[in-house]
Amino acid sequence: MSHPDVMDKLVSLCKRRGFIFQSSEIYGGTGSVWDYGPLGVELKKNIKDRWWHAMVRSRDDIEGLDAAILMHPRTWEASGHVAGFVDPLVDCKTCKGRFRADKLEDARCPQKPSKQPGQHDACQLTEARQFNLMFKTHMGALEESASIVYLRPETAQGIFVNFLNVQQSMRQKVPFGIAQIGKAFRNEITPGNFIFRTREFEQMEMQFFVEPGTDMEWFETWKALRMQWHLDLGLSPDRLRFHQHTAGELAHYARAAFDVTFDFGGTLGYQEIEGVHNRSDFDLTQHQQYSSKKLEYFDQVNNKRYVPYVIETSVGADRVTLAALVNAYREEAVEGEAEGRVVLGLHPSIAPIKAAIFPLTKKDGQPEMAKTLLDDLRGAFTVDYDETGSIGKRYRRQDEVGTPYCITVDGQSTGDHTVTVRDRDSLAQERVDASQLRAYLAAKLLP
Ligand code: ATP
Numbered sequence: 477m478s479h480p481d482v483m484d485k486l487v488s489l490c491k492r493r494g495f496i497f498q499s500s501e502i503y504g505g506t507g508s509v510w511d512y513g514p515l516g517v518e519l520k521k522n523i524k525d526r527w528w529h530a531m532v533r534s535r536d537d538i539e540g541l542d543a544a545i546l547m548h549p550r551t552w553e554a555s556g557h558v559a560g561f562v563d564p565l566v567d568c569k570t571c572k573g574r575f576r577a578d579k580l581e582d583a584r585c586p587q588k589p590s591k592q593p594g595q596h597d598a599c600q601l602t603e604a605r606q607f608n609l610m611f612k613t614h615m616g617a618l619e620e621s622a623s624i625v626y627l628r629p630e631t632a633q634g635i636f637v638n639f640l641n642v643q644q645s646m647r648q649k650v651p652f653g654i655a656q657i658g659k660a661f662r663n664e665i666t667p668g669n670f671i672f673r674t675r676e677f678e679q680m681e682m683q684f685f686v687e688p689g690t691d692m693e694w695f696e697t698w699k700a701l702r703m704q705w706h707l708d709l710g711l712s713p714d715r716l717r718f719h720q721h722t723a724g725e726l727a728h729y730a731r732a733a734f735d736v737t738f739d740f741g742g743t744l745g746y747q748e749i750e751g752v753h754n755r756s757d758f759d760l761t762q763h764q765q766y767s768s769k770k771l772e773y774f775d776q777v778n779n780k781r782y783v784p785y786v787i788e789t790s791v792g793a794d795r796v797t798l799a800a801l802v803n804a805y806r807e808e809a810v811e812g813e814a815e816g817r818v819v820l821g822l823h824p825s826i827a828p829i830k831a832a833i834f835p836l837t838k839k840d841g842q843p844e845m846a847k848t849l850l851d852d853l854r855g856a857f858t859v860d861y862d863e864t865g866s867i868g869k870r871y872r873r874q875d876e877v878g879t880p881y882c883i884t885v886d887g888q889s890t891g892d893h894t895v896t897v898r899d900r901d902s903l904a905q906e907r908v909d910a911s912q913l914r915a916y917l918a919a920k921l922l923p
Pocket of ligand 1: 630662664671672673674675676677678679748749750751790791792793794795796
């Protein structure tokens, strides 16, 4: 076990400091659904913005999309989800618990002492039954089978069904990709580990359409690019690793699949945060068949038609948010102080608050000067203002939420128009001319 388990500490920090709350907490909570508070929504948004920038805005060959959550029910027959998106489940007639038959070794029976389901004499496990993970609802006023719709369990299908719309409207040529960020829903049987596995979550998916025969080369390209993205986000190289799907793990249509895995520490250890898949022409061919509409690409230069192969990169926004939090959490001793500090060493580009401004005292024009600076910086960054408590306490509060820079207006500031800027990680303090502050921070906060 290489990294310590910080999950319980993080759950408590996230609640206390406004990152993540349990959904509908006042009613006792909803199972494995979480709400992002003021700082959490900024953190996750920054992660999504980095992904959108890397995948869509900085490239000519990927287009963005925001498809609806509710899709024609035939979509999910074509994709294989109606028949195949299932987990095998067993029930225990004694404790009424429900467990995944293929993950019994990870489950614990509610009877004491804690054991795996089936290991107590009293356990009465049923035969495994197949349980579909899609949430079902009805469209329109009639609750009949003809009106069934599903909450999408992945965003990818919205991309496949719009393949030609995007290609033709944007005059794209293969190879090109379509990317989108959106909610997905899965009625997970064994959810847990905070926001690691939830029933409502957000995915960031990209399907890259390529000519058959060039697919393995593109697969390698995307594998490398996606690993680099996680490194650029600040995730430690020693916590990231590829996991190659073995023949047994590979879907029948997949030509190759690698997961980017991250070490969440403790017993959770290395877990998938992103999948990079070579899906062949499976999805477009299926949709052609089920919709009776051609989904071919016409290559004008070589005068040929074909159904492109797809390289997919699929990453969970919430899972990466959790990885970023786990990666960033540290406890440190502070010289000359009995109490240490908790720091979220988040990459500055994803920190929810970029800078905090403190007047040292509430008099001598210090709050006024601090507020003028606050207004100026707000034009460029998320900035916090705090005038309560000792300066040490104010630093600790910002360290704990990952604010990279703290700016103090002190007795000298009102005279010579300089302020101190304290660096979250090195604790070094620099005096900076107040008129240069915005440019100084902008240079430091470059992505
Ligand atoms: P797992 O094996 O963990 O269930 P999966 O292989 O089913 O994941 P994919 O269908 O490939 O996952 O989904 C792509 C990404 O979406 C995952 O890498 C993960 O980051 C995210 N994801 C999938 N299911 C969940 C969930 N229930 N909660 C949060 N994120 C999820």
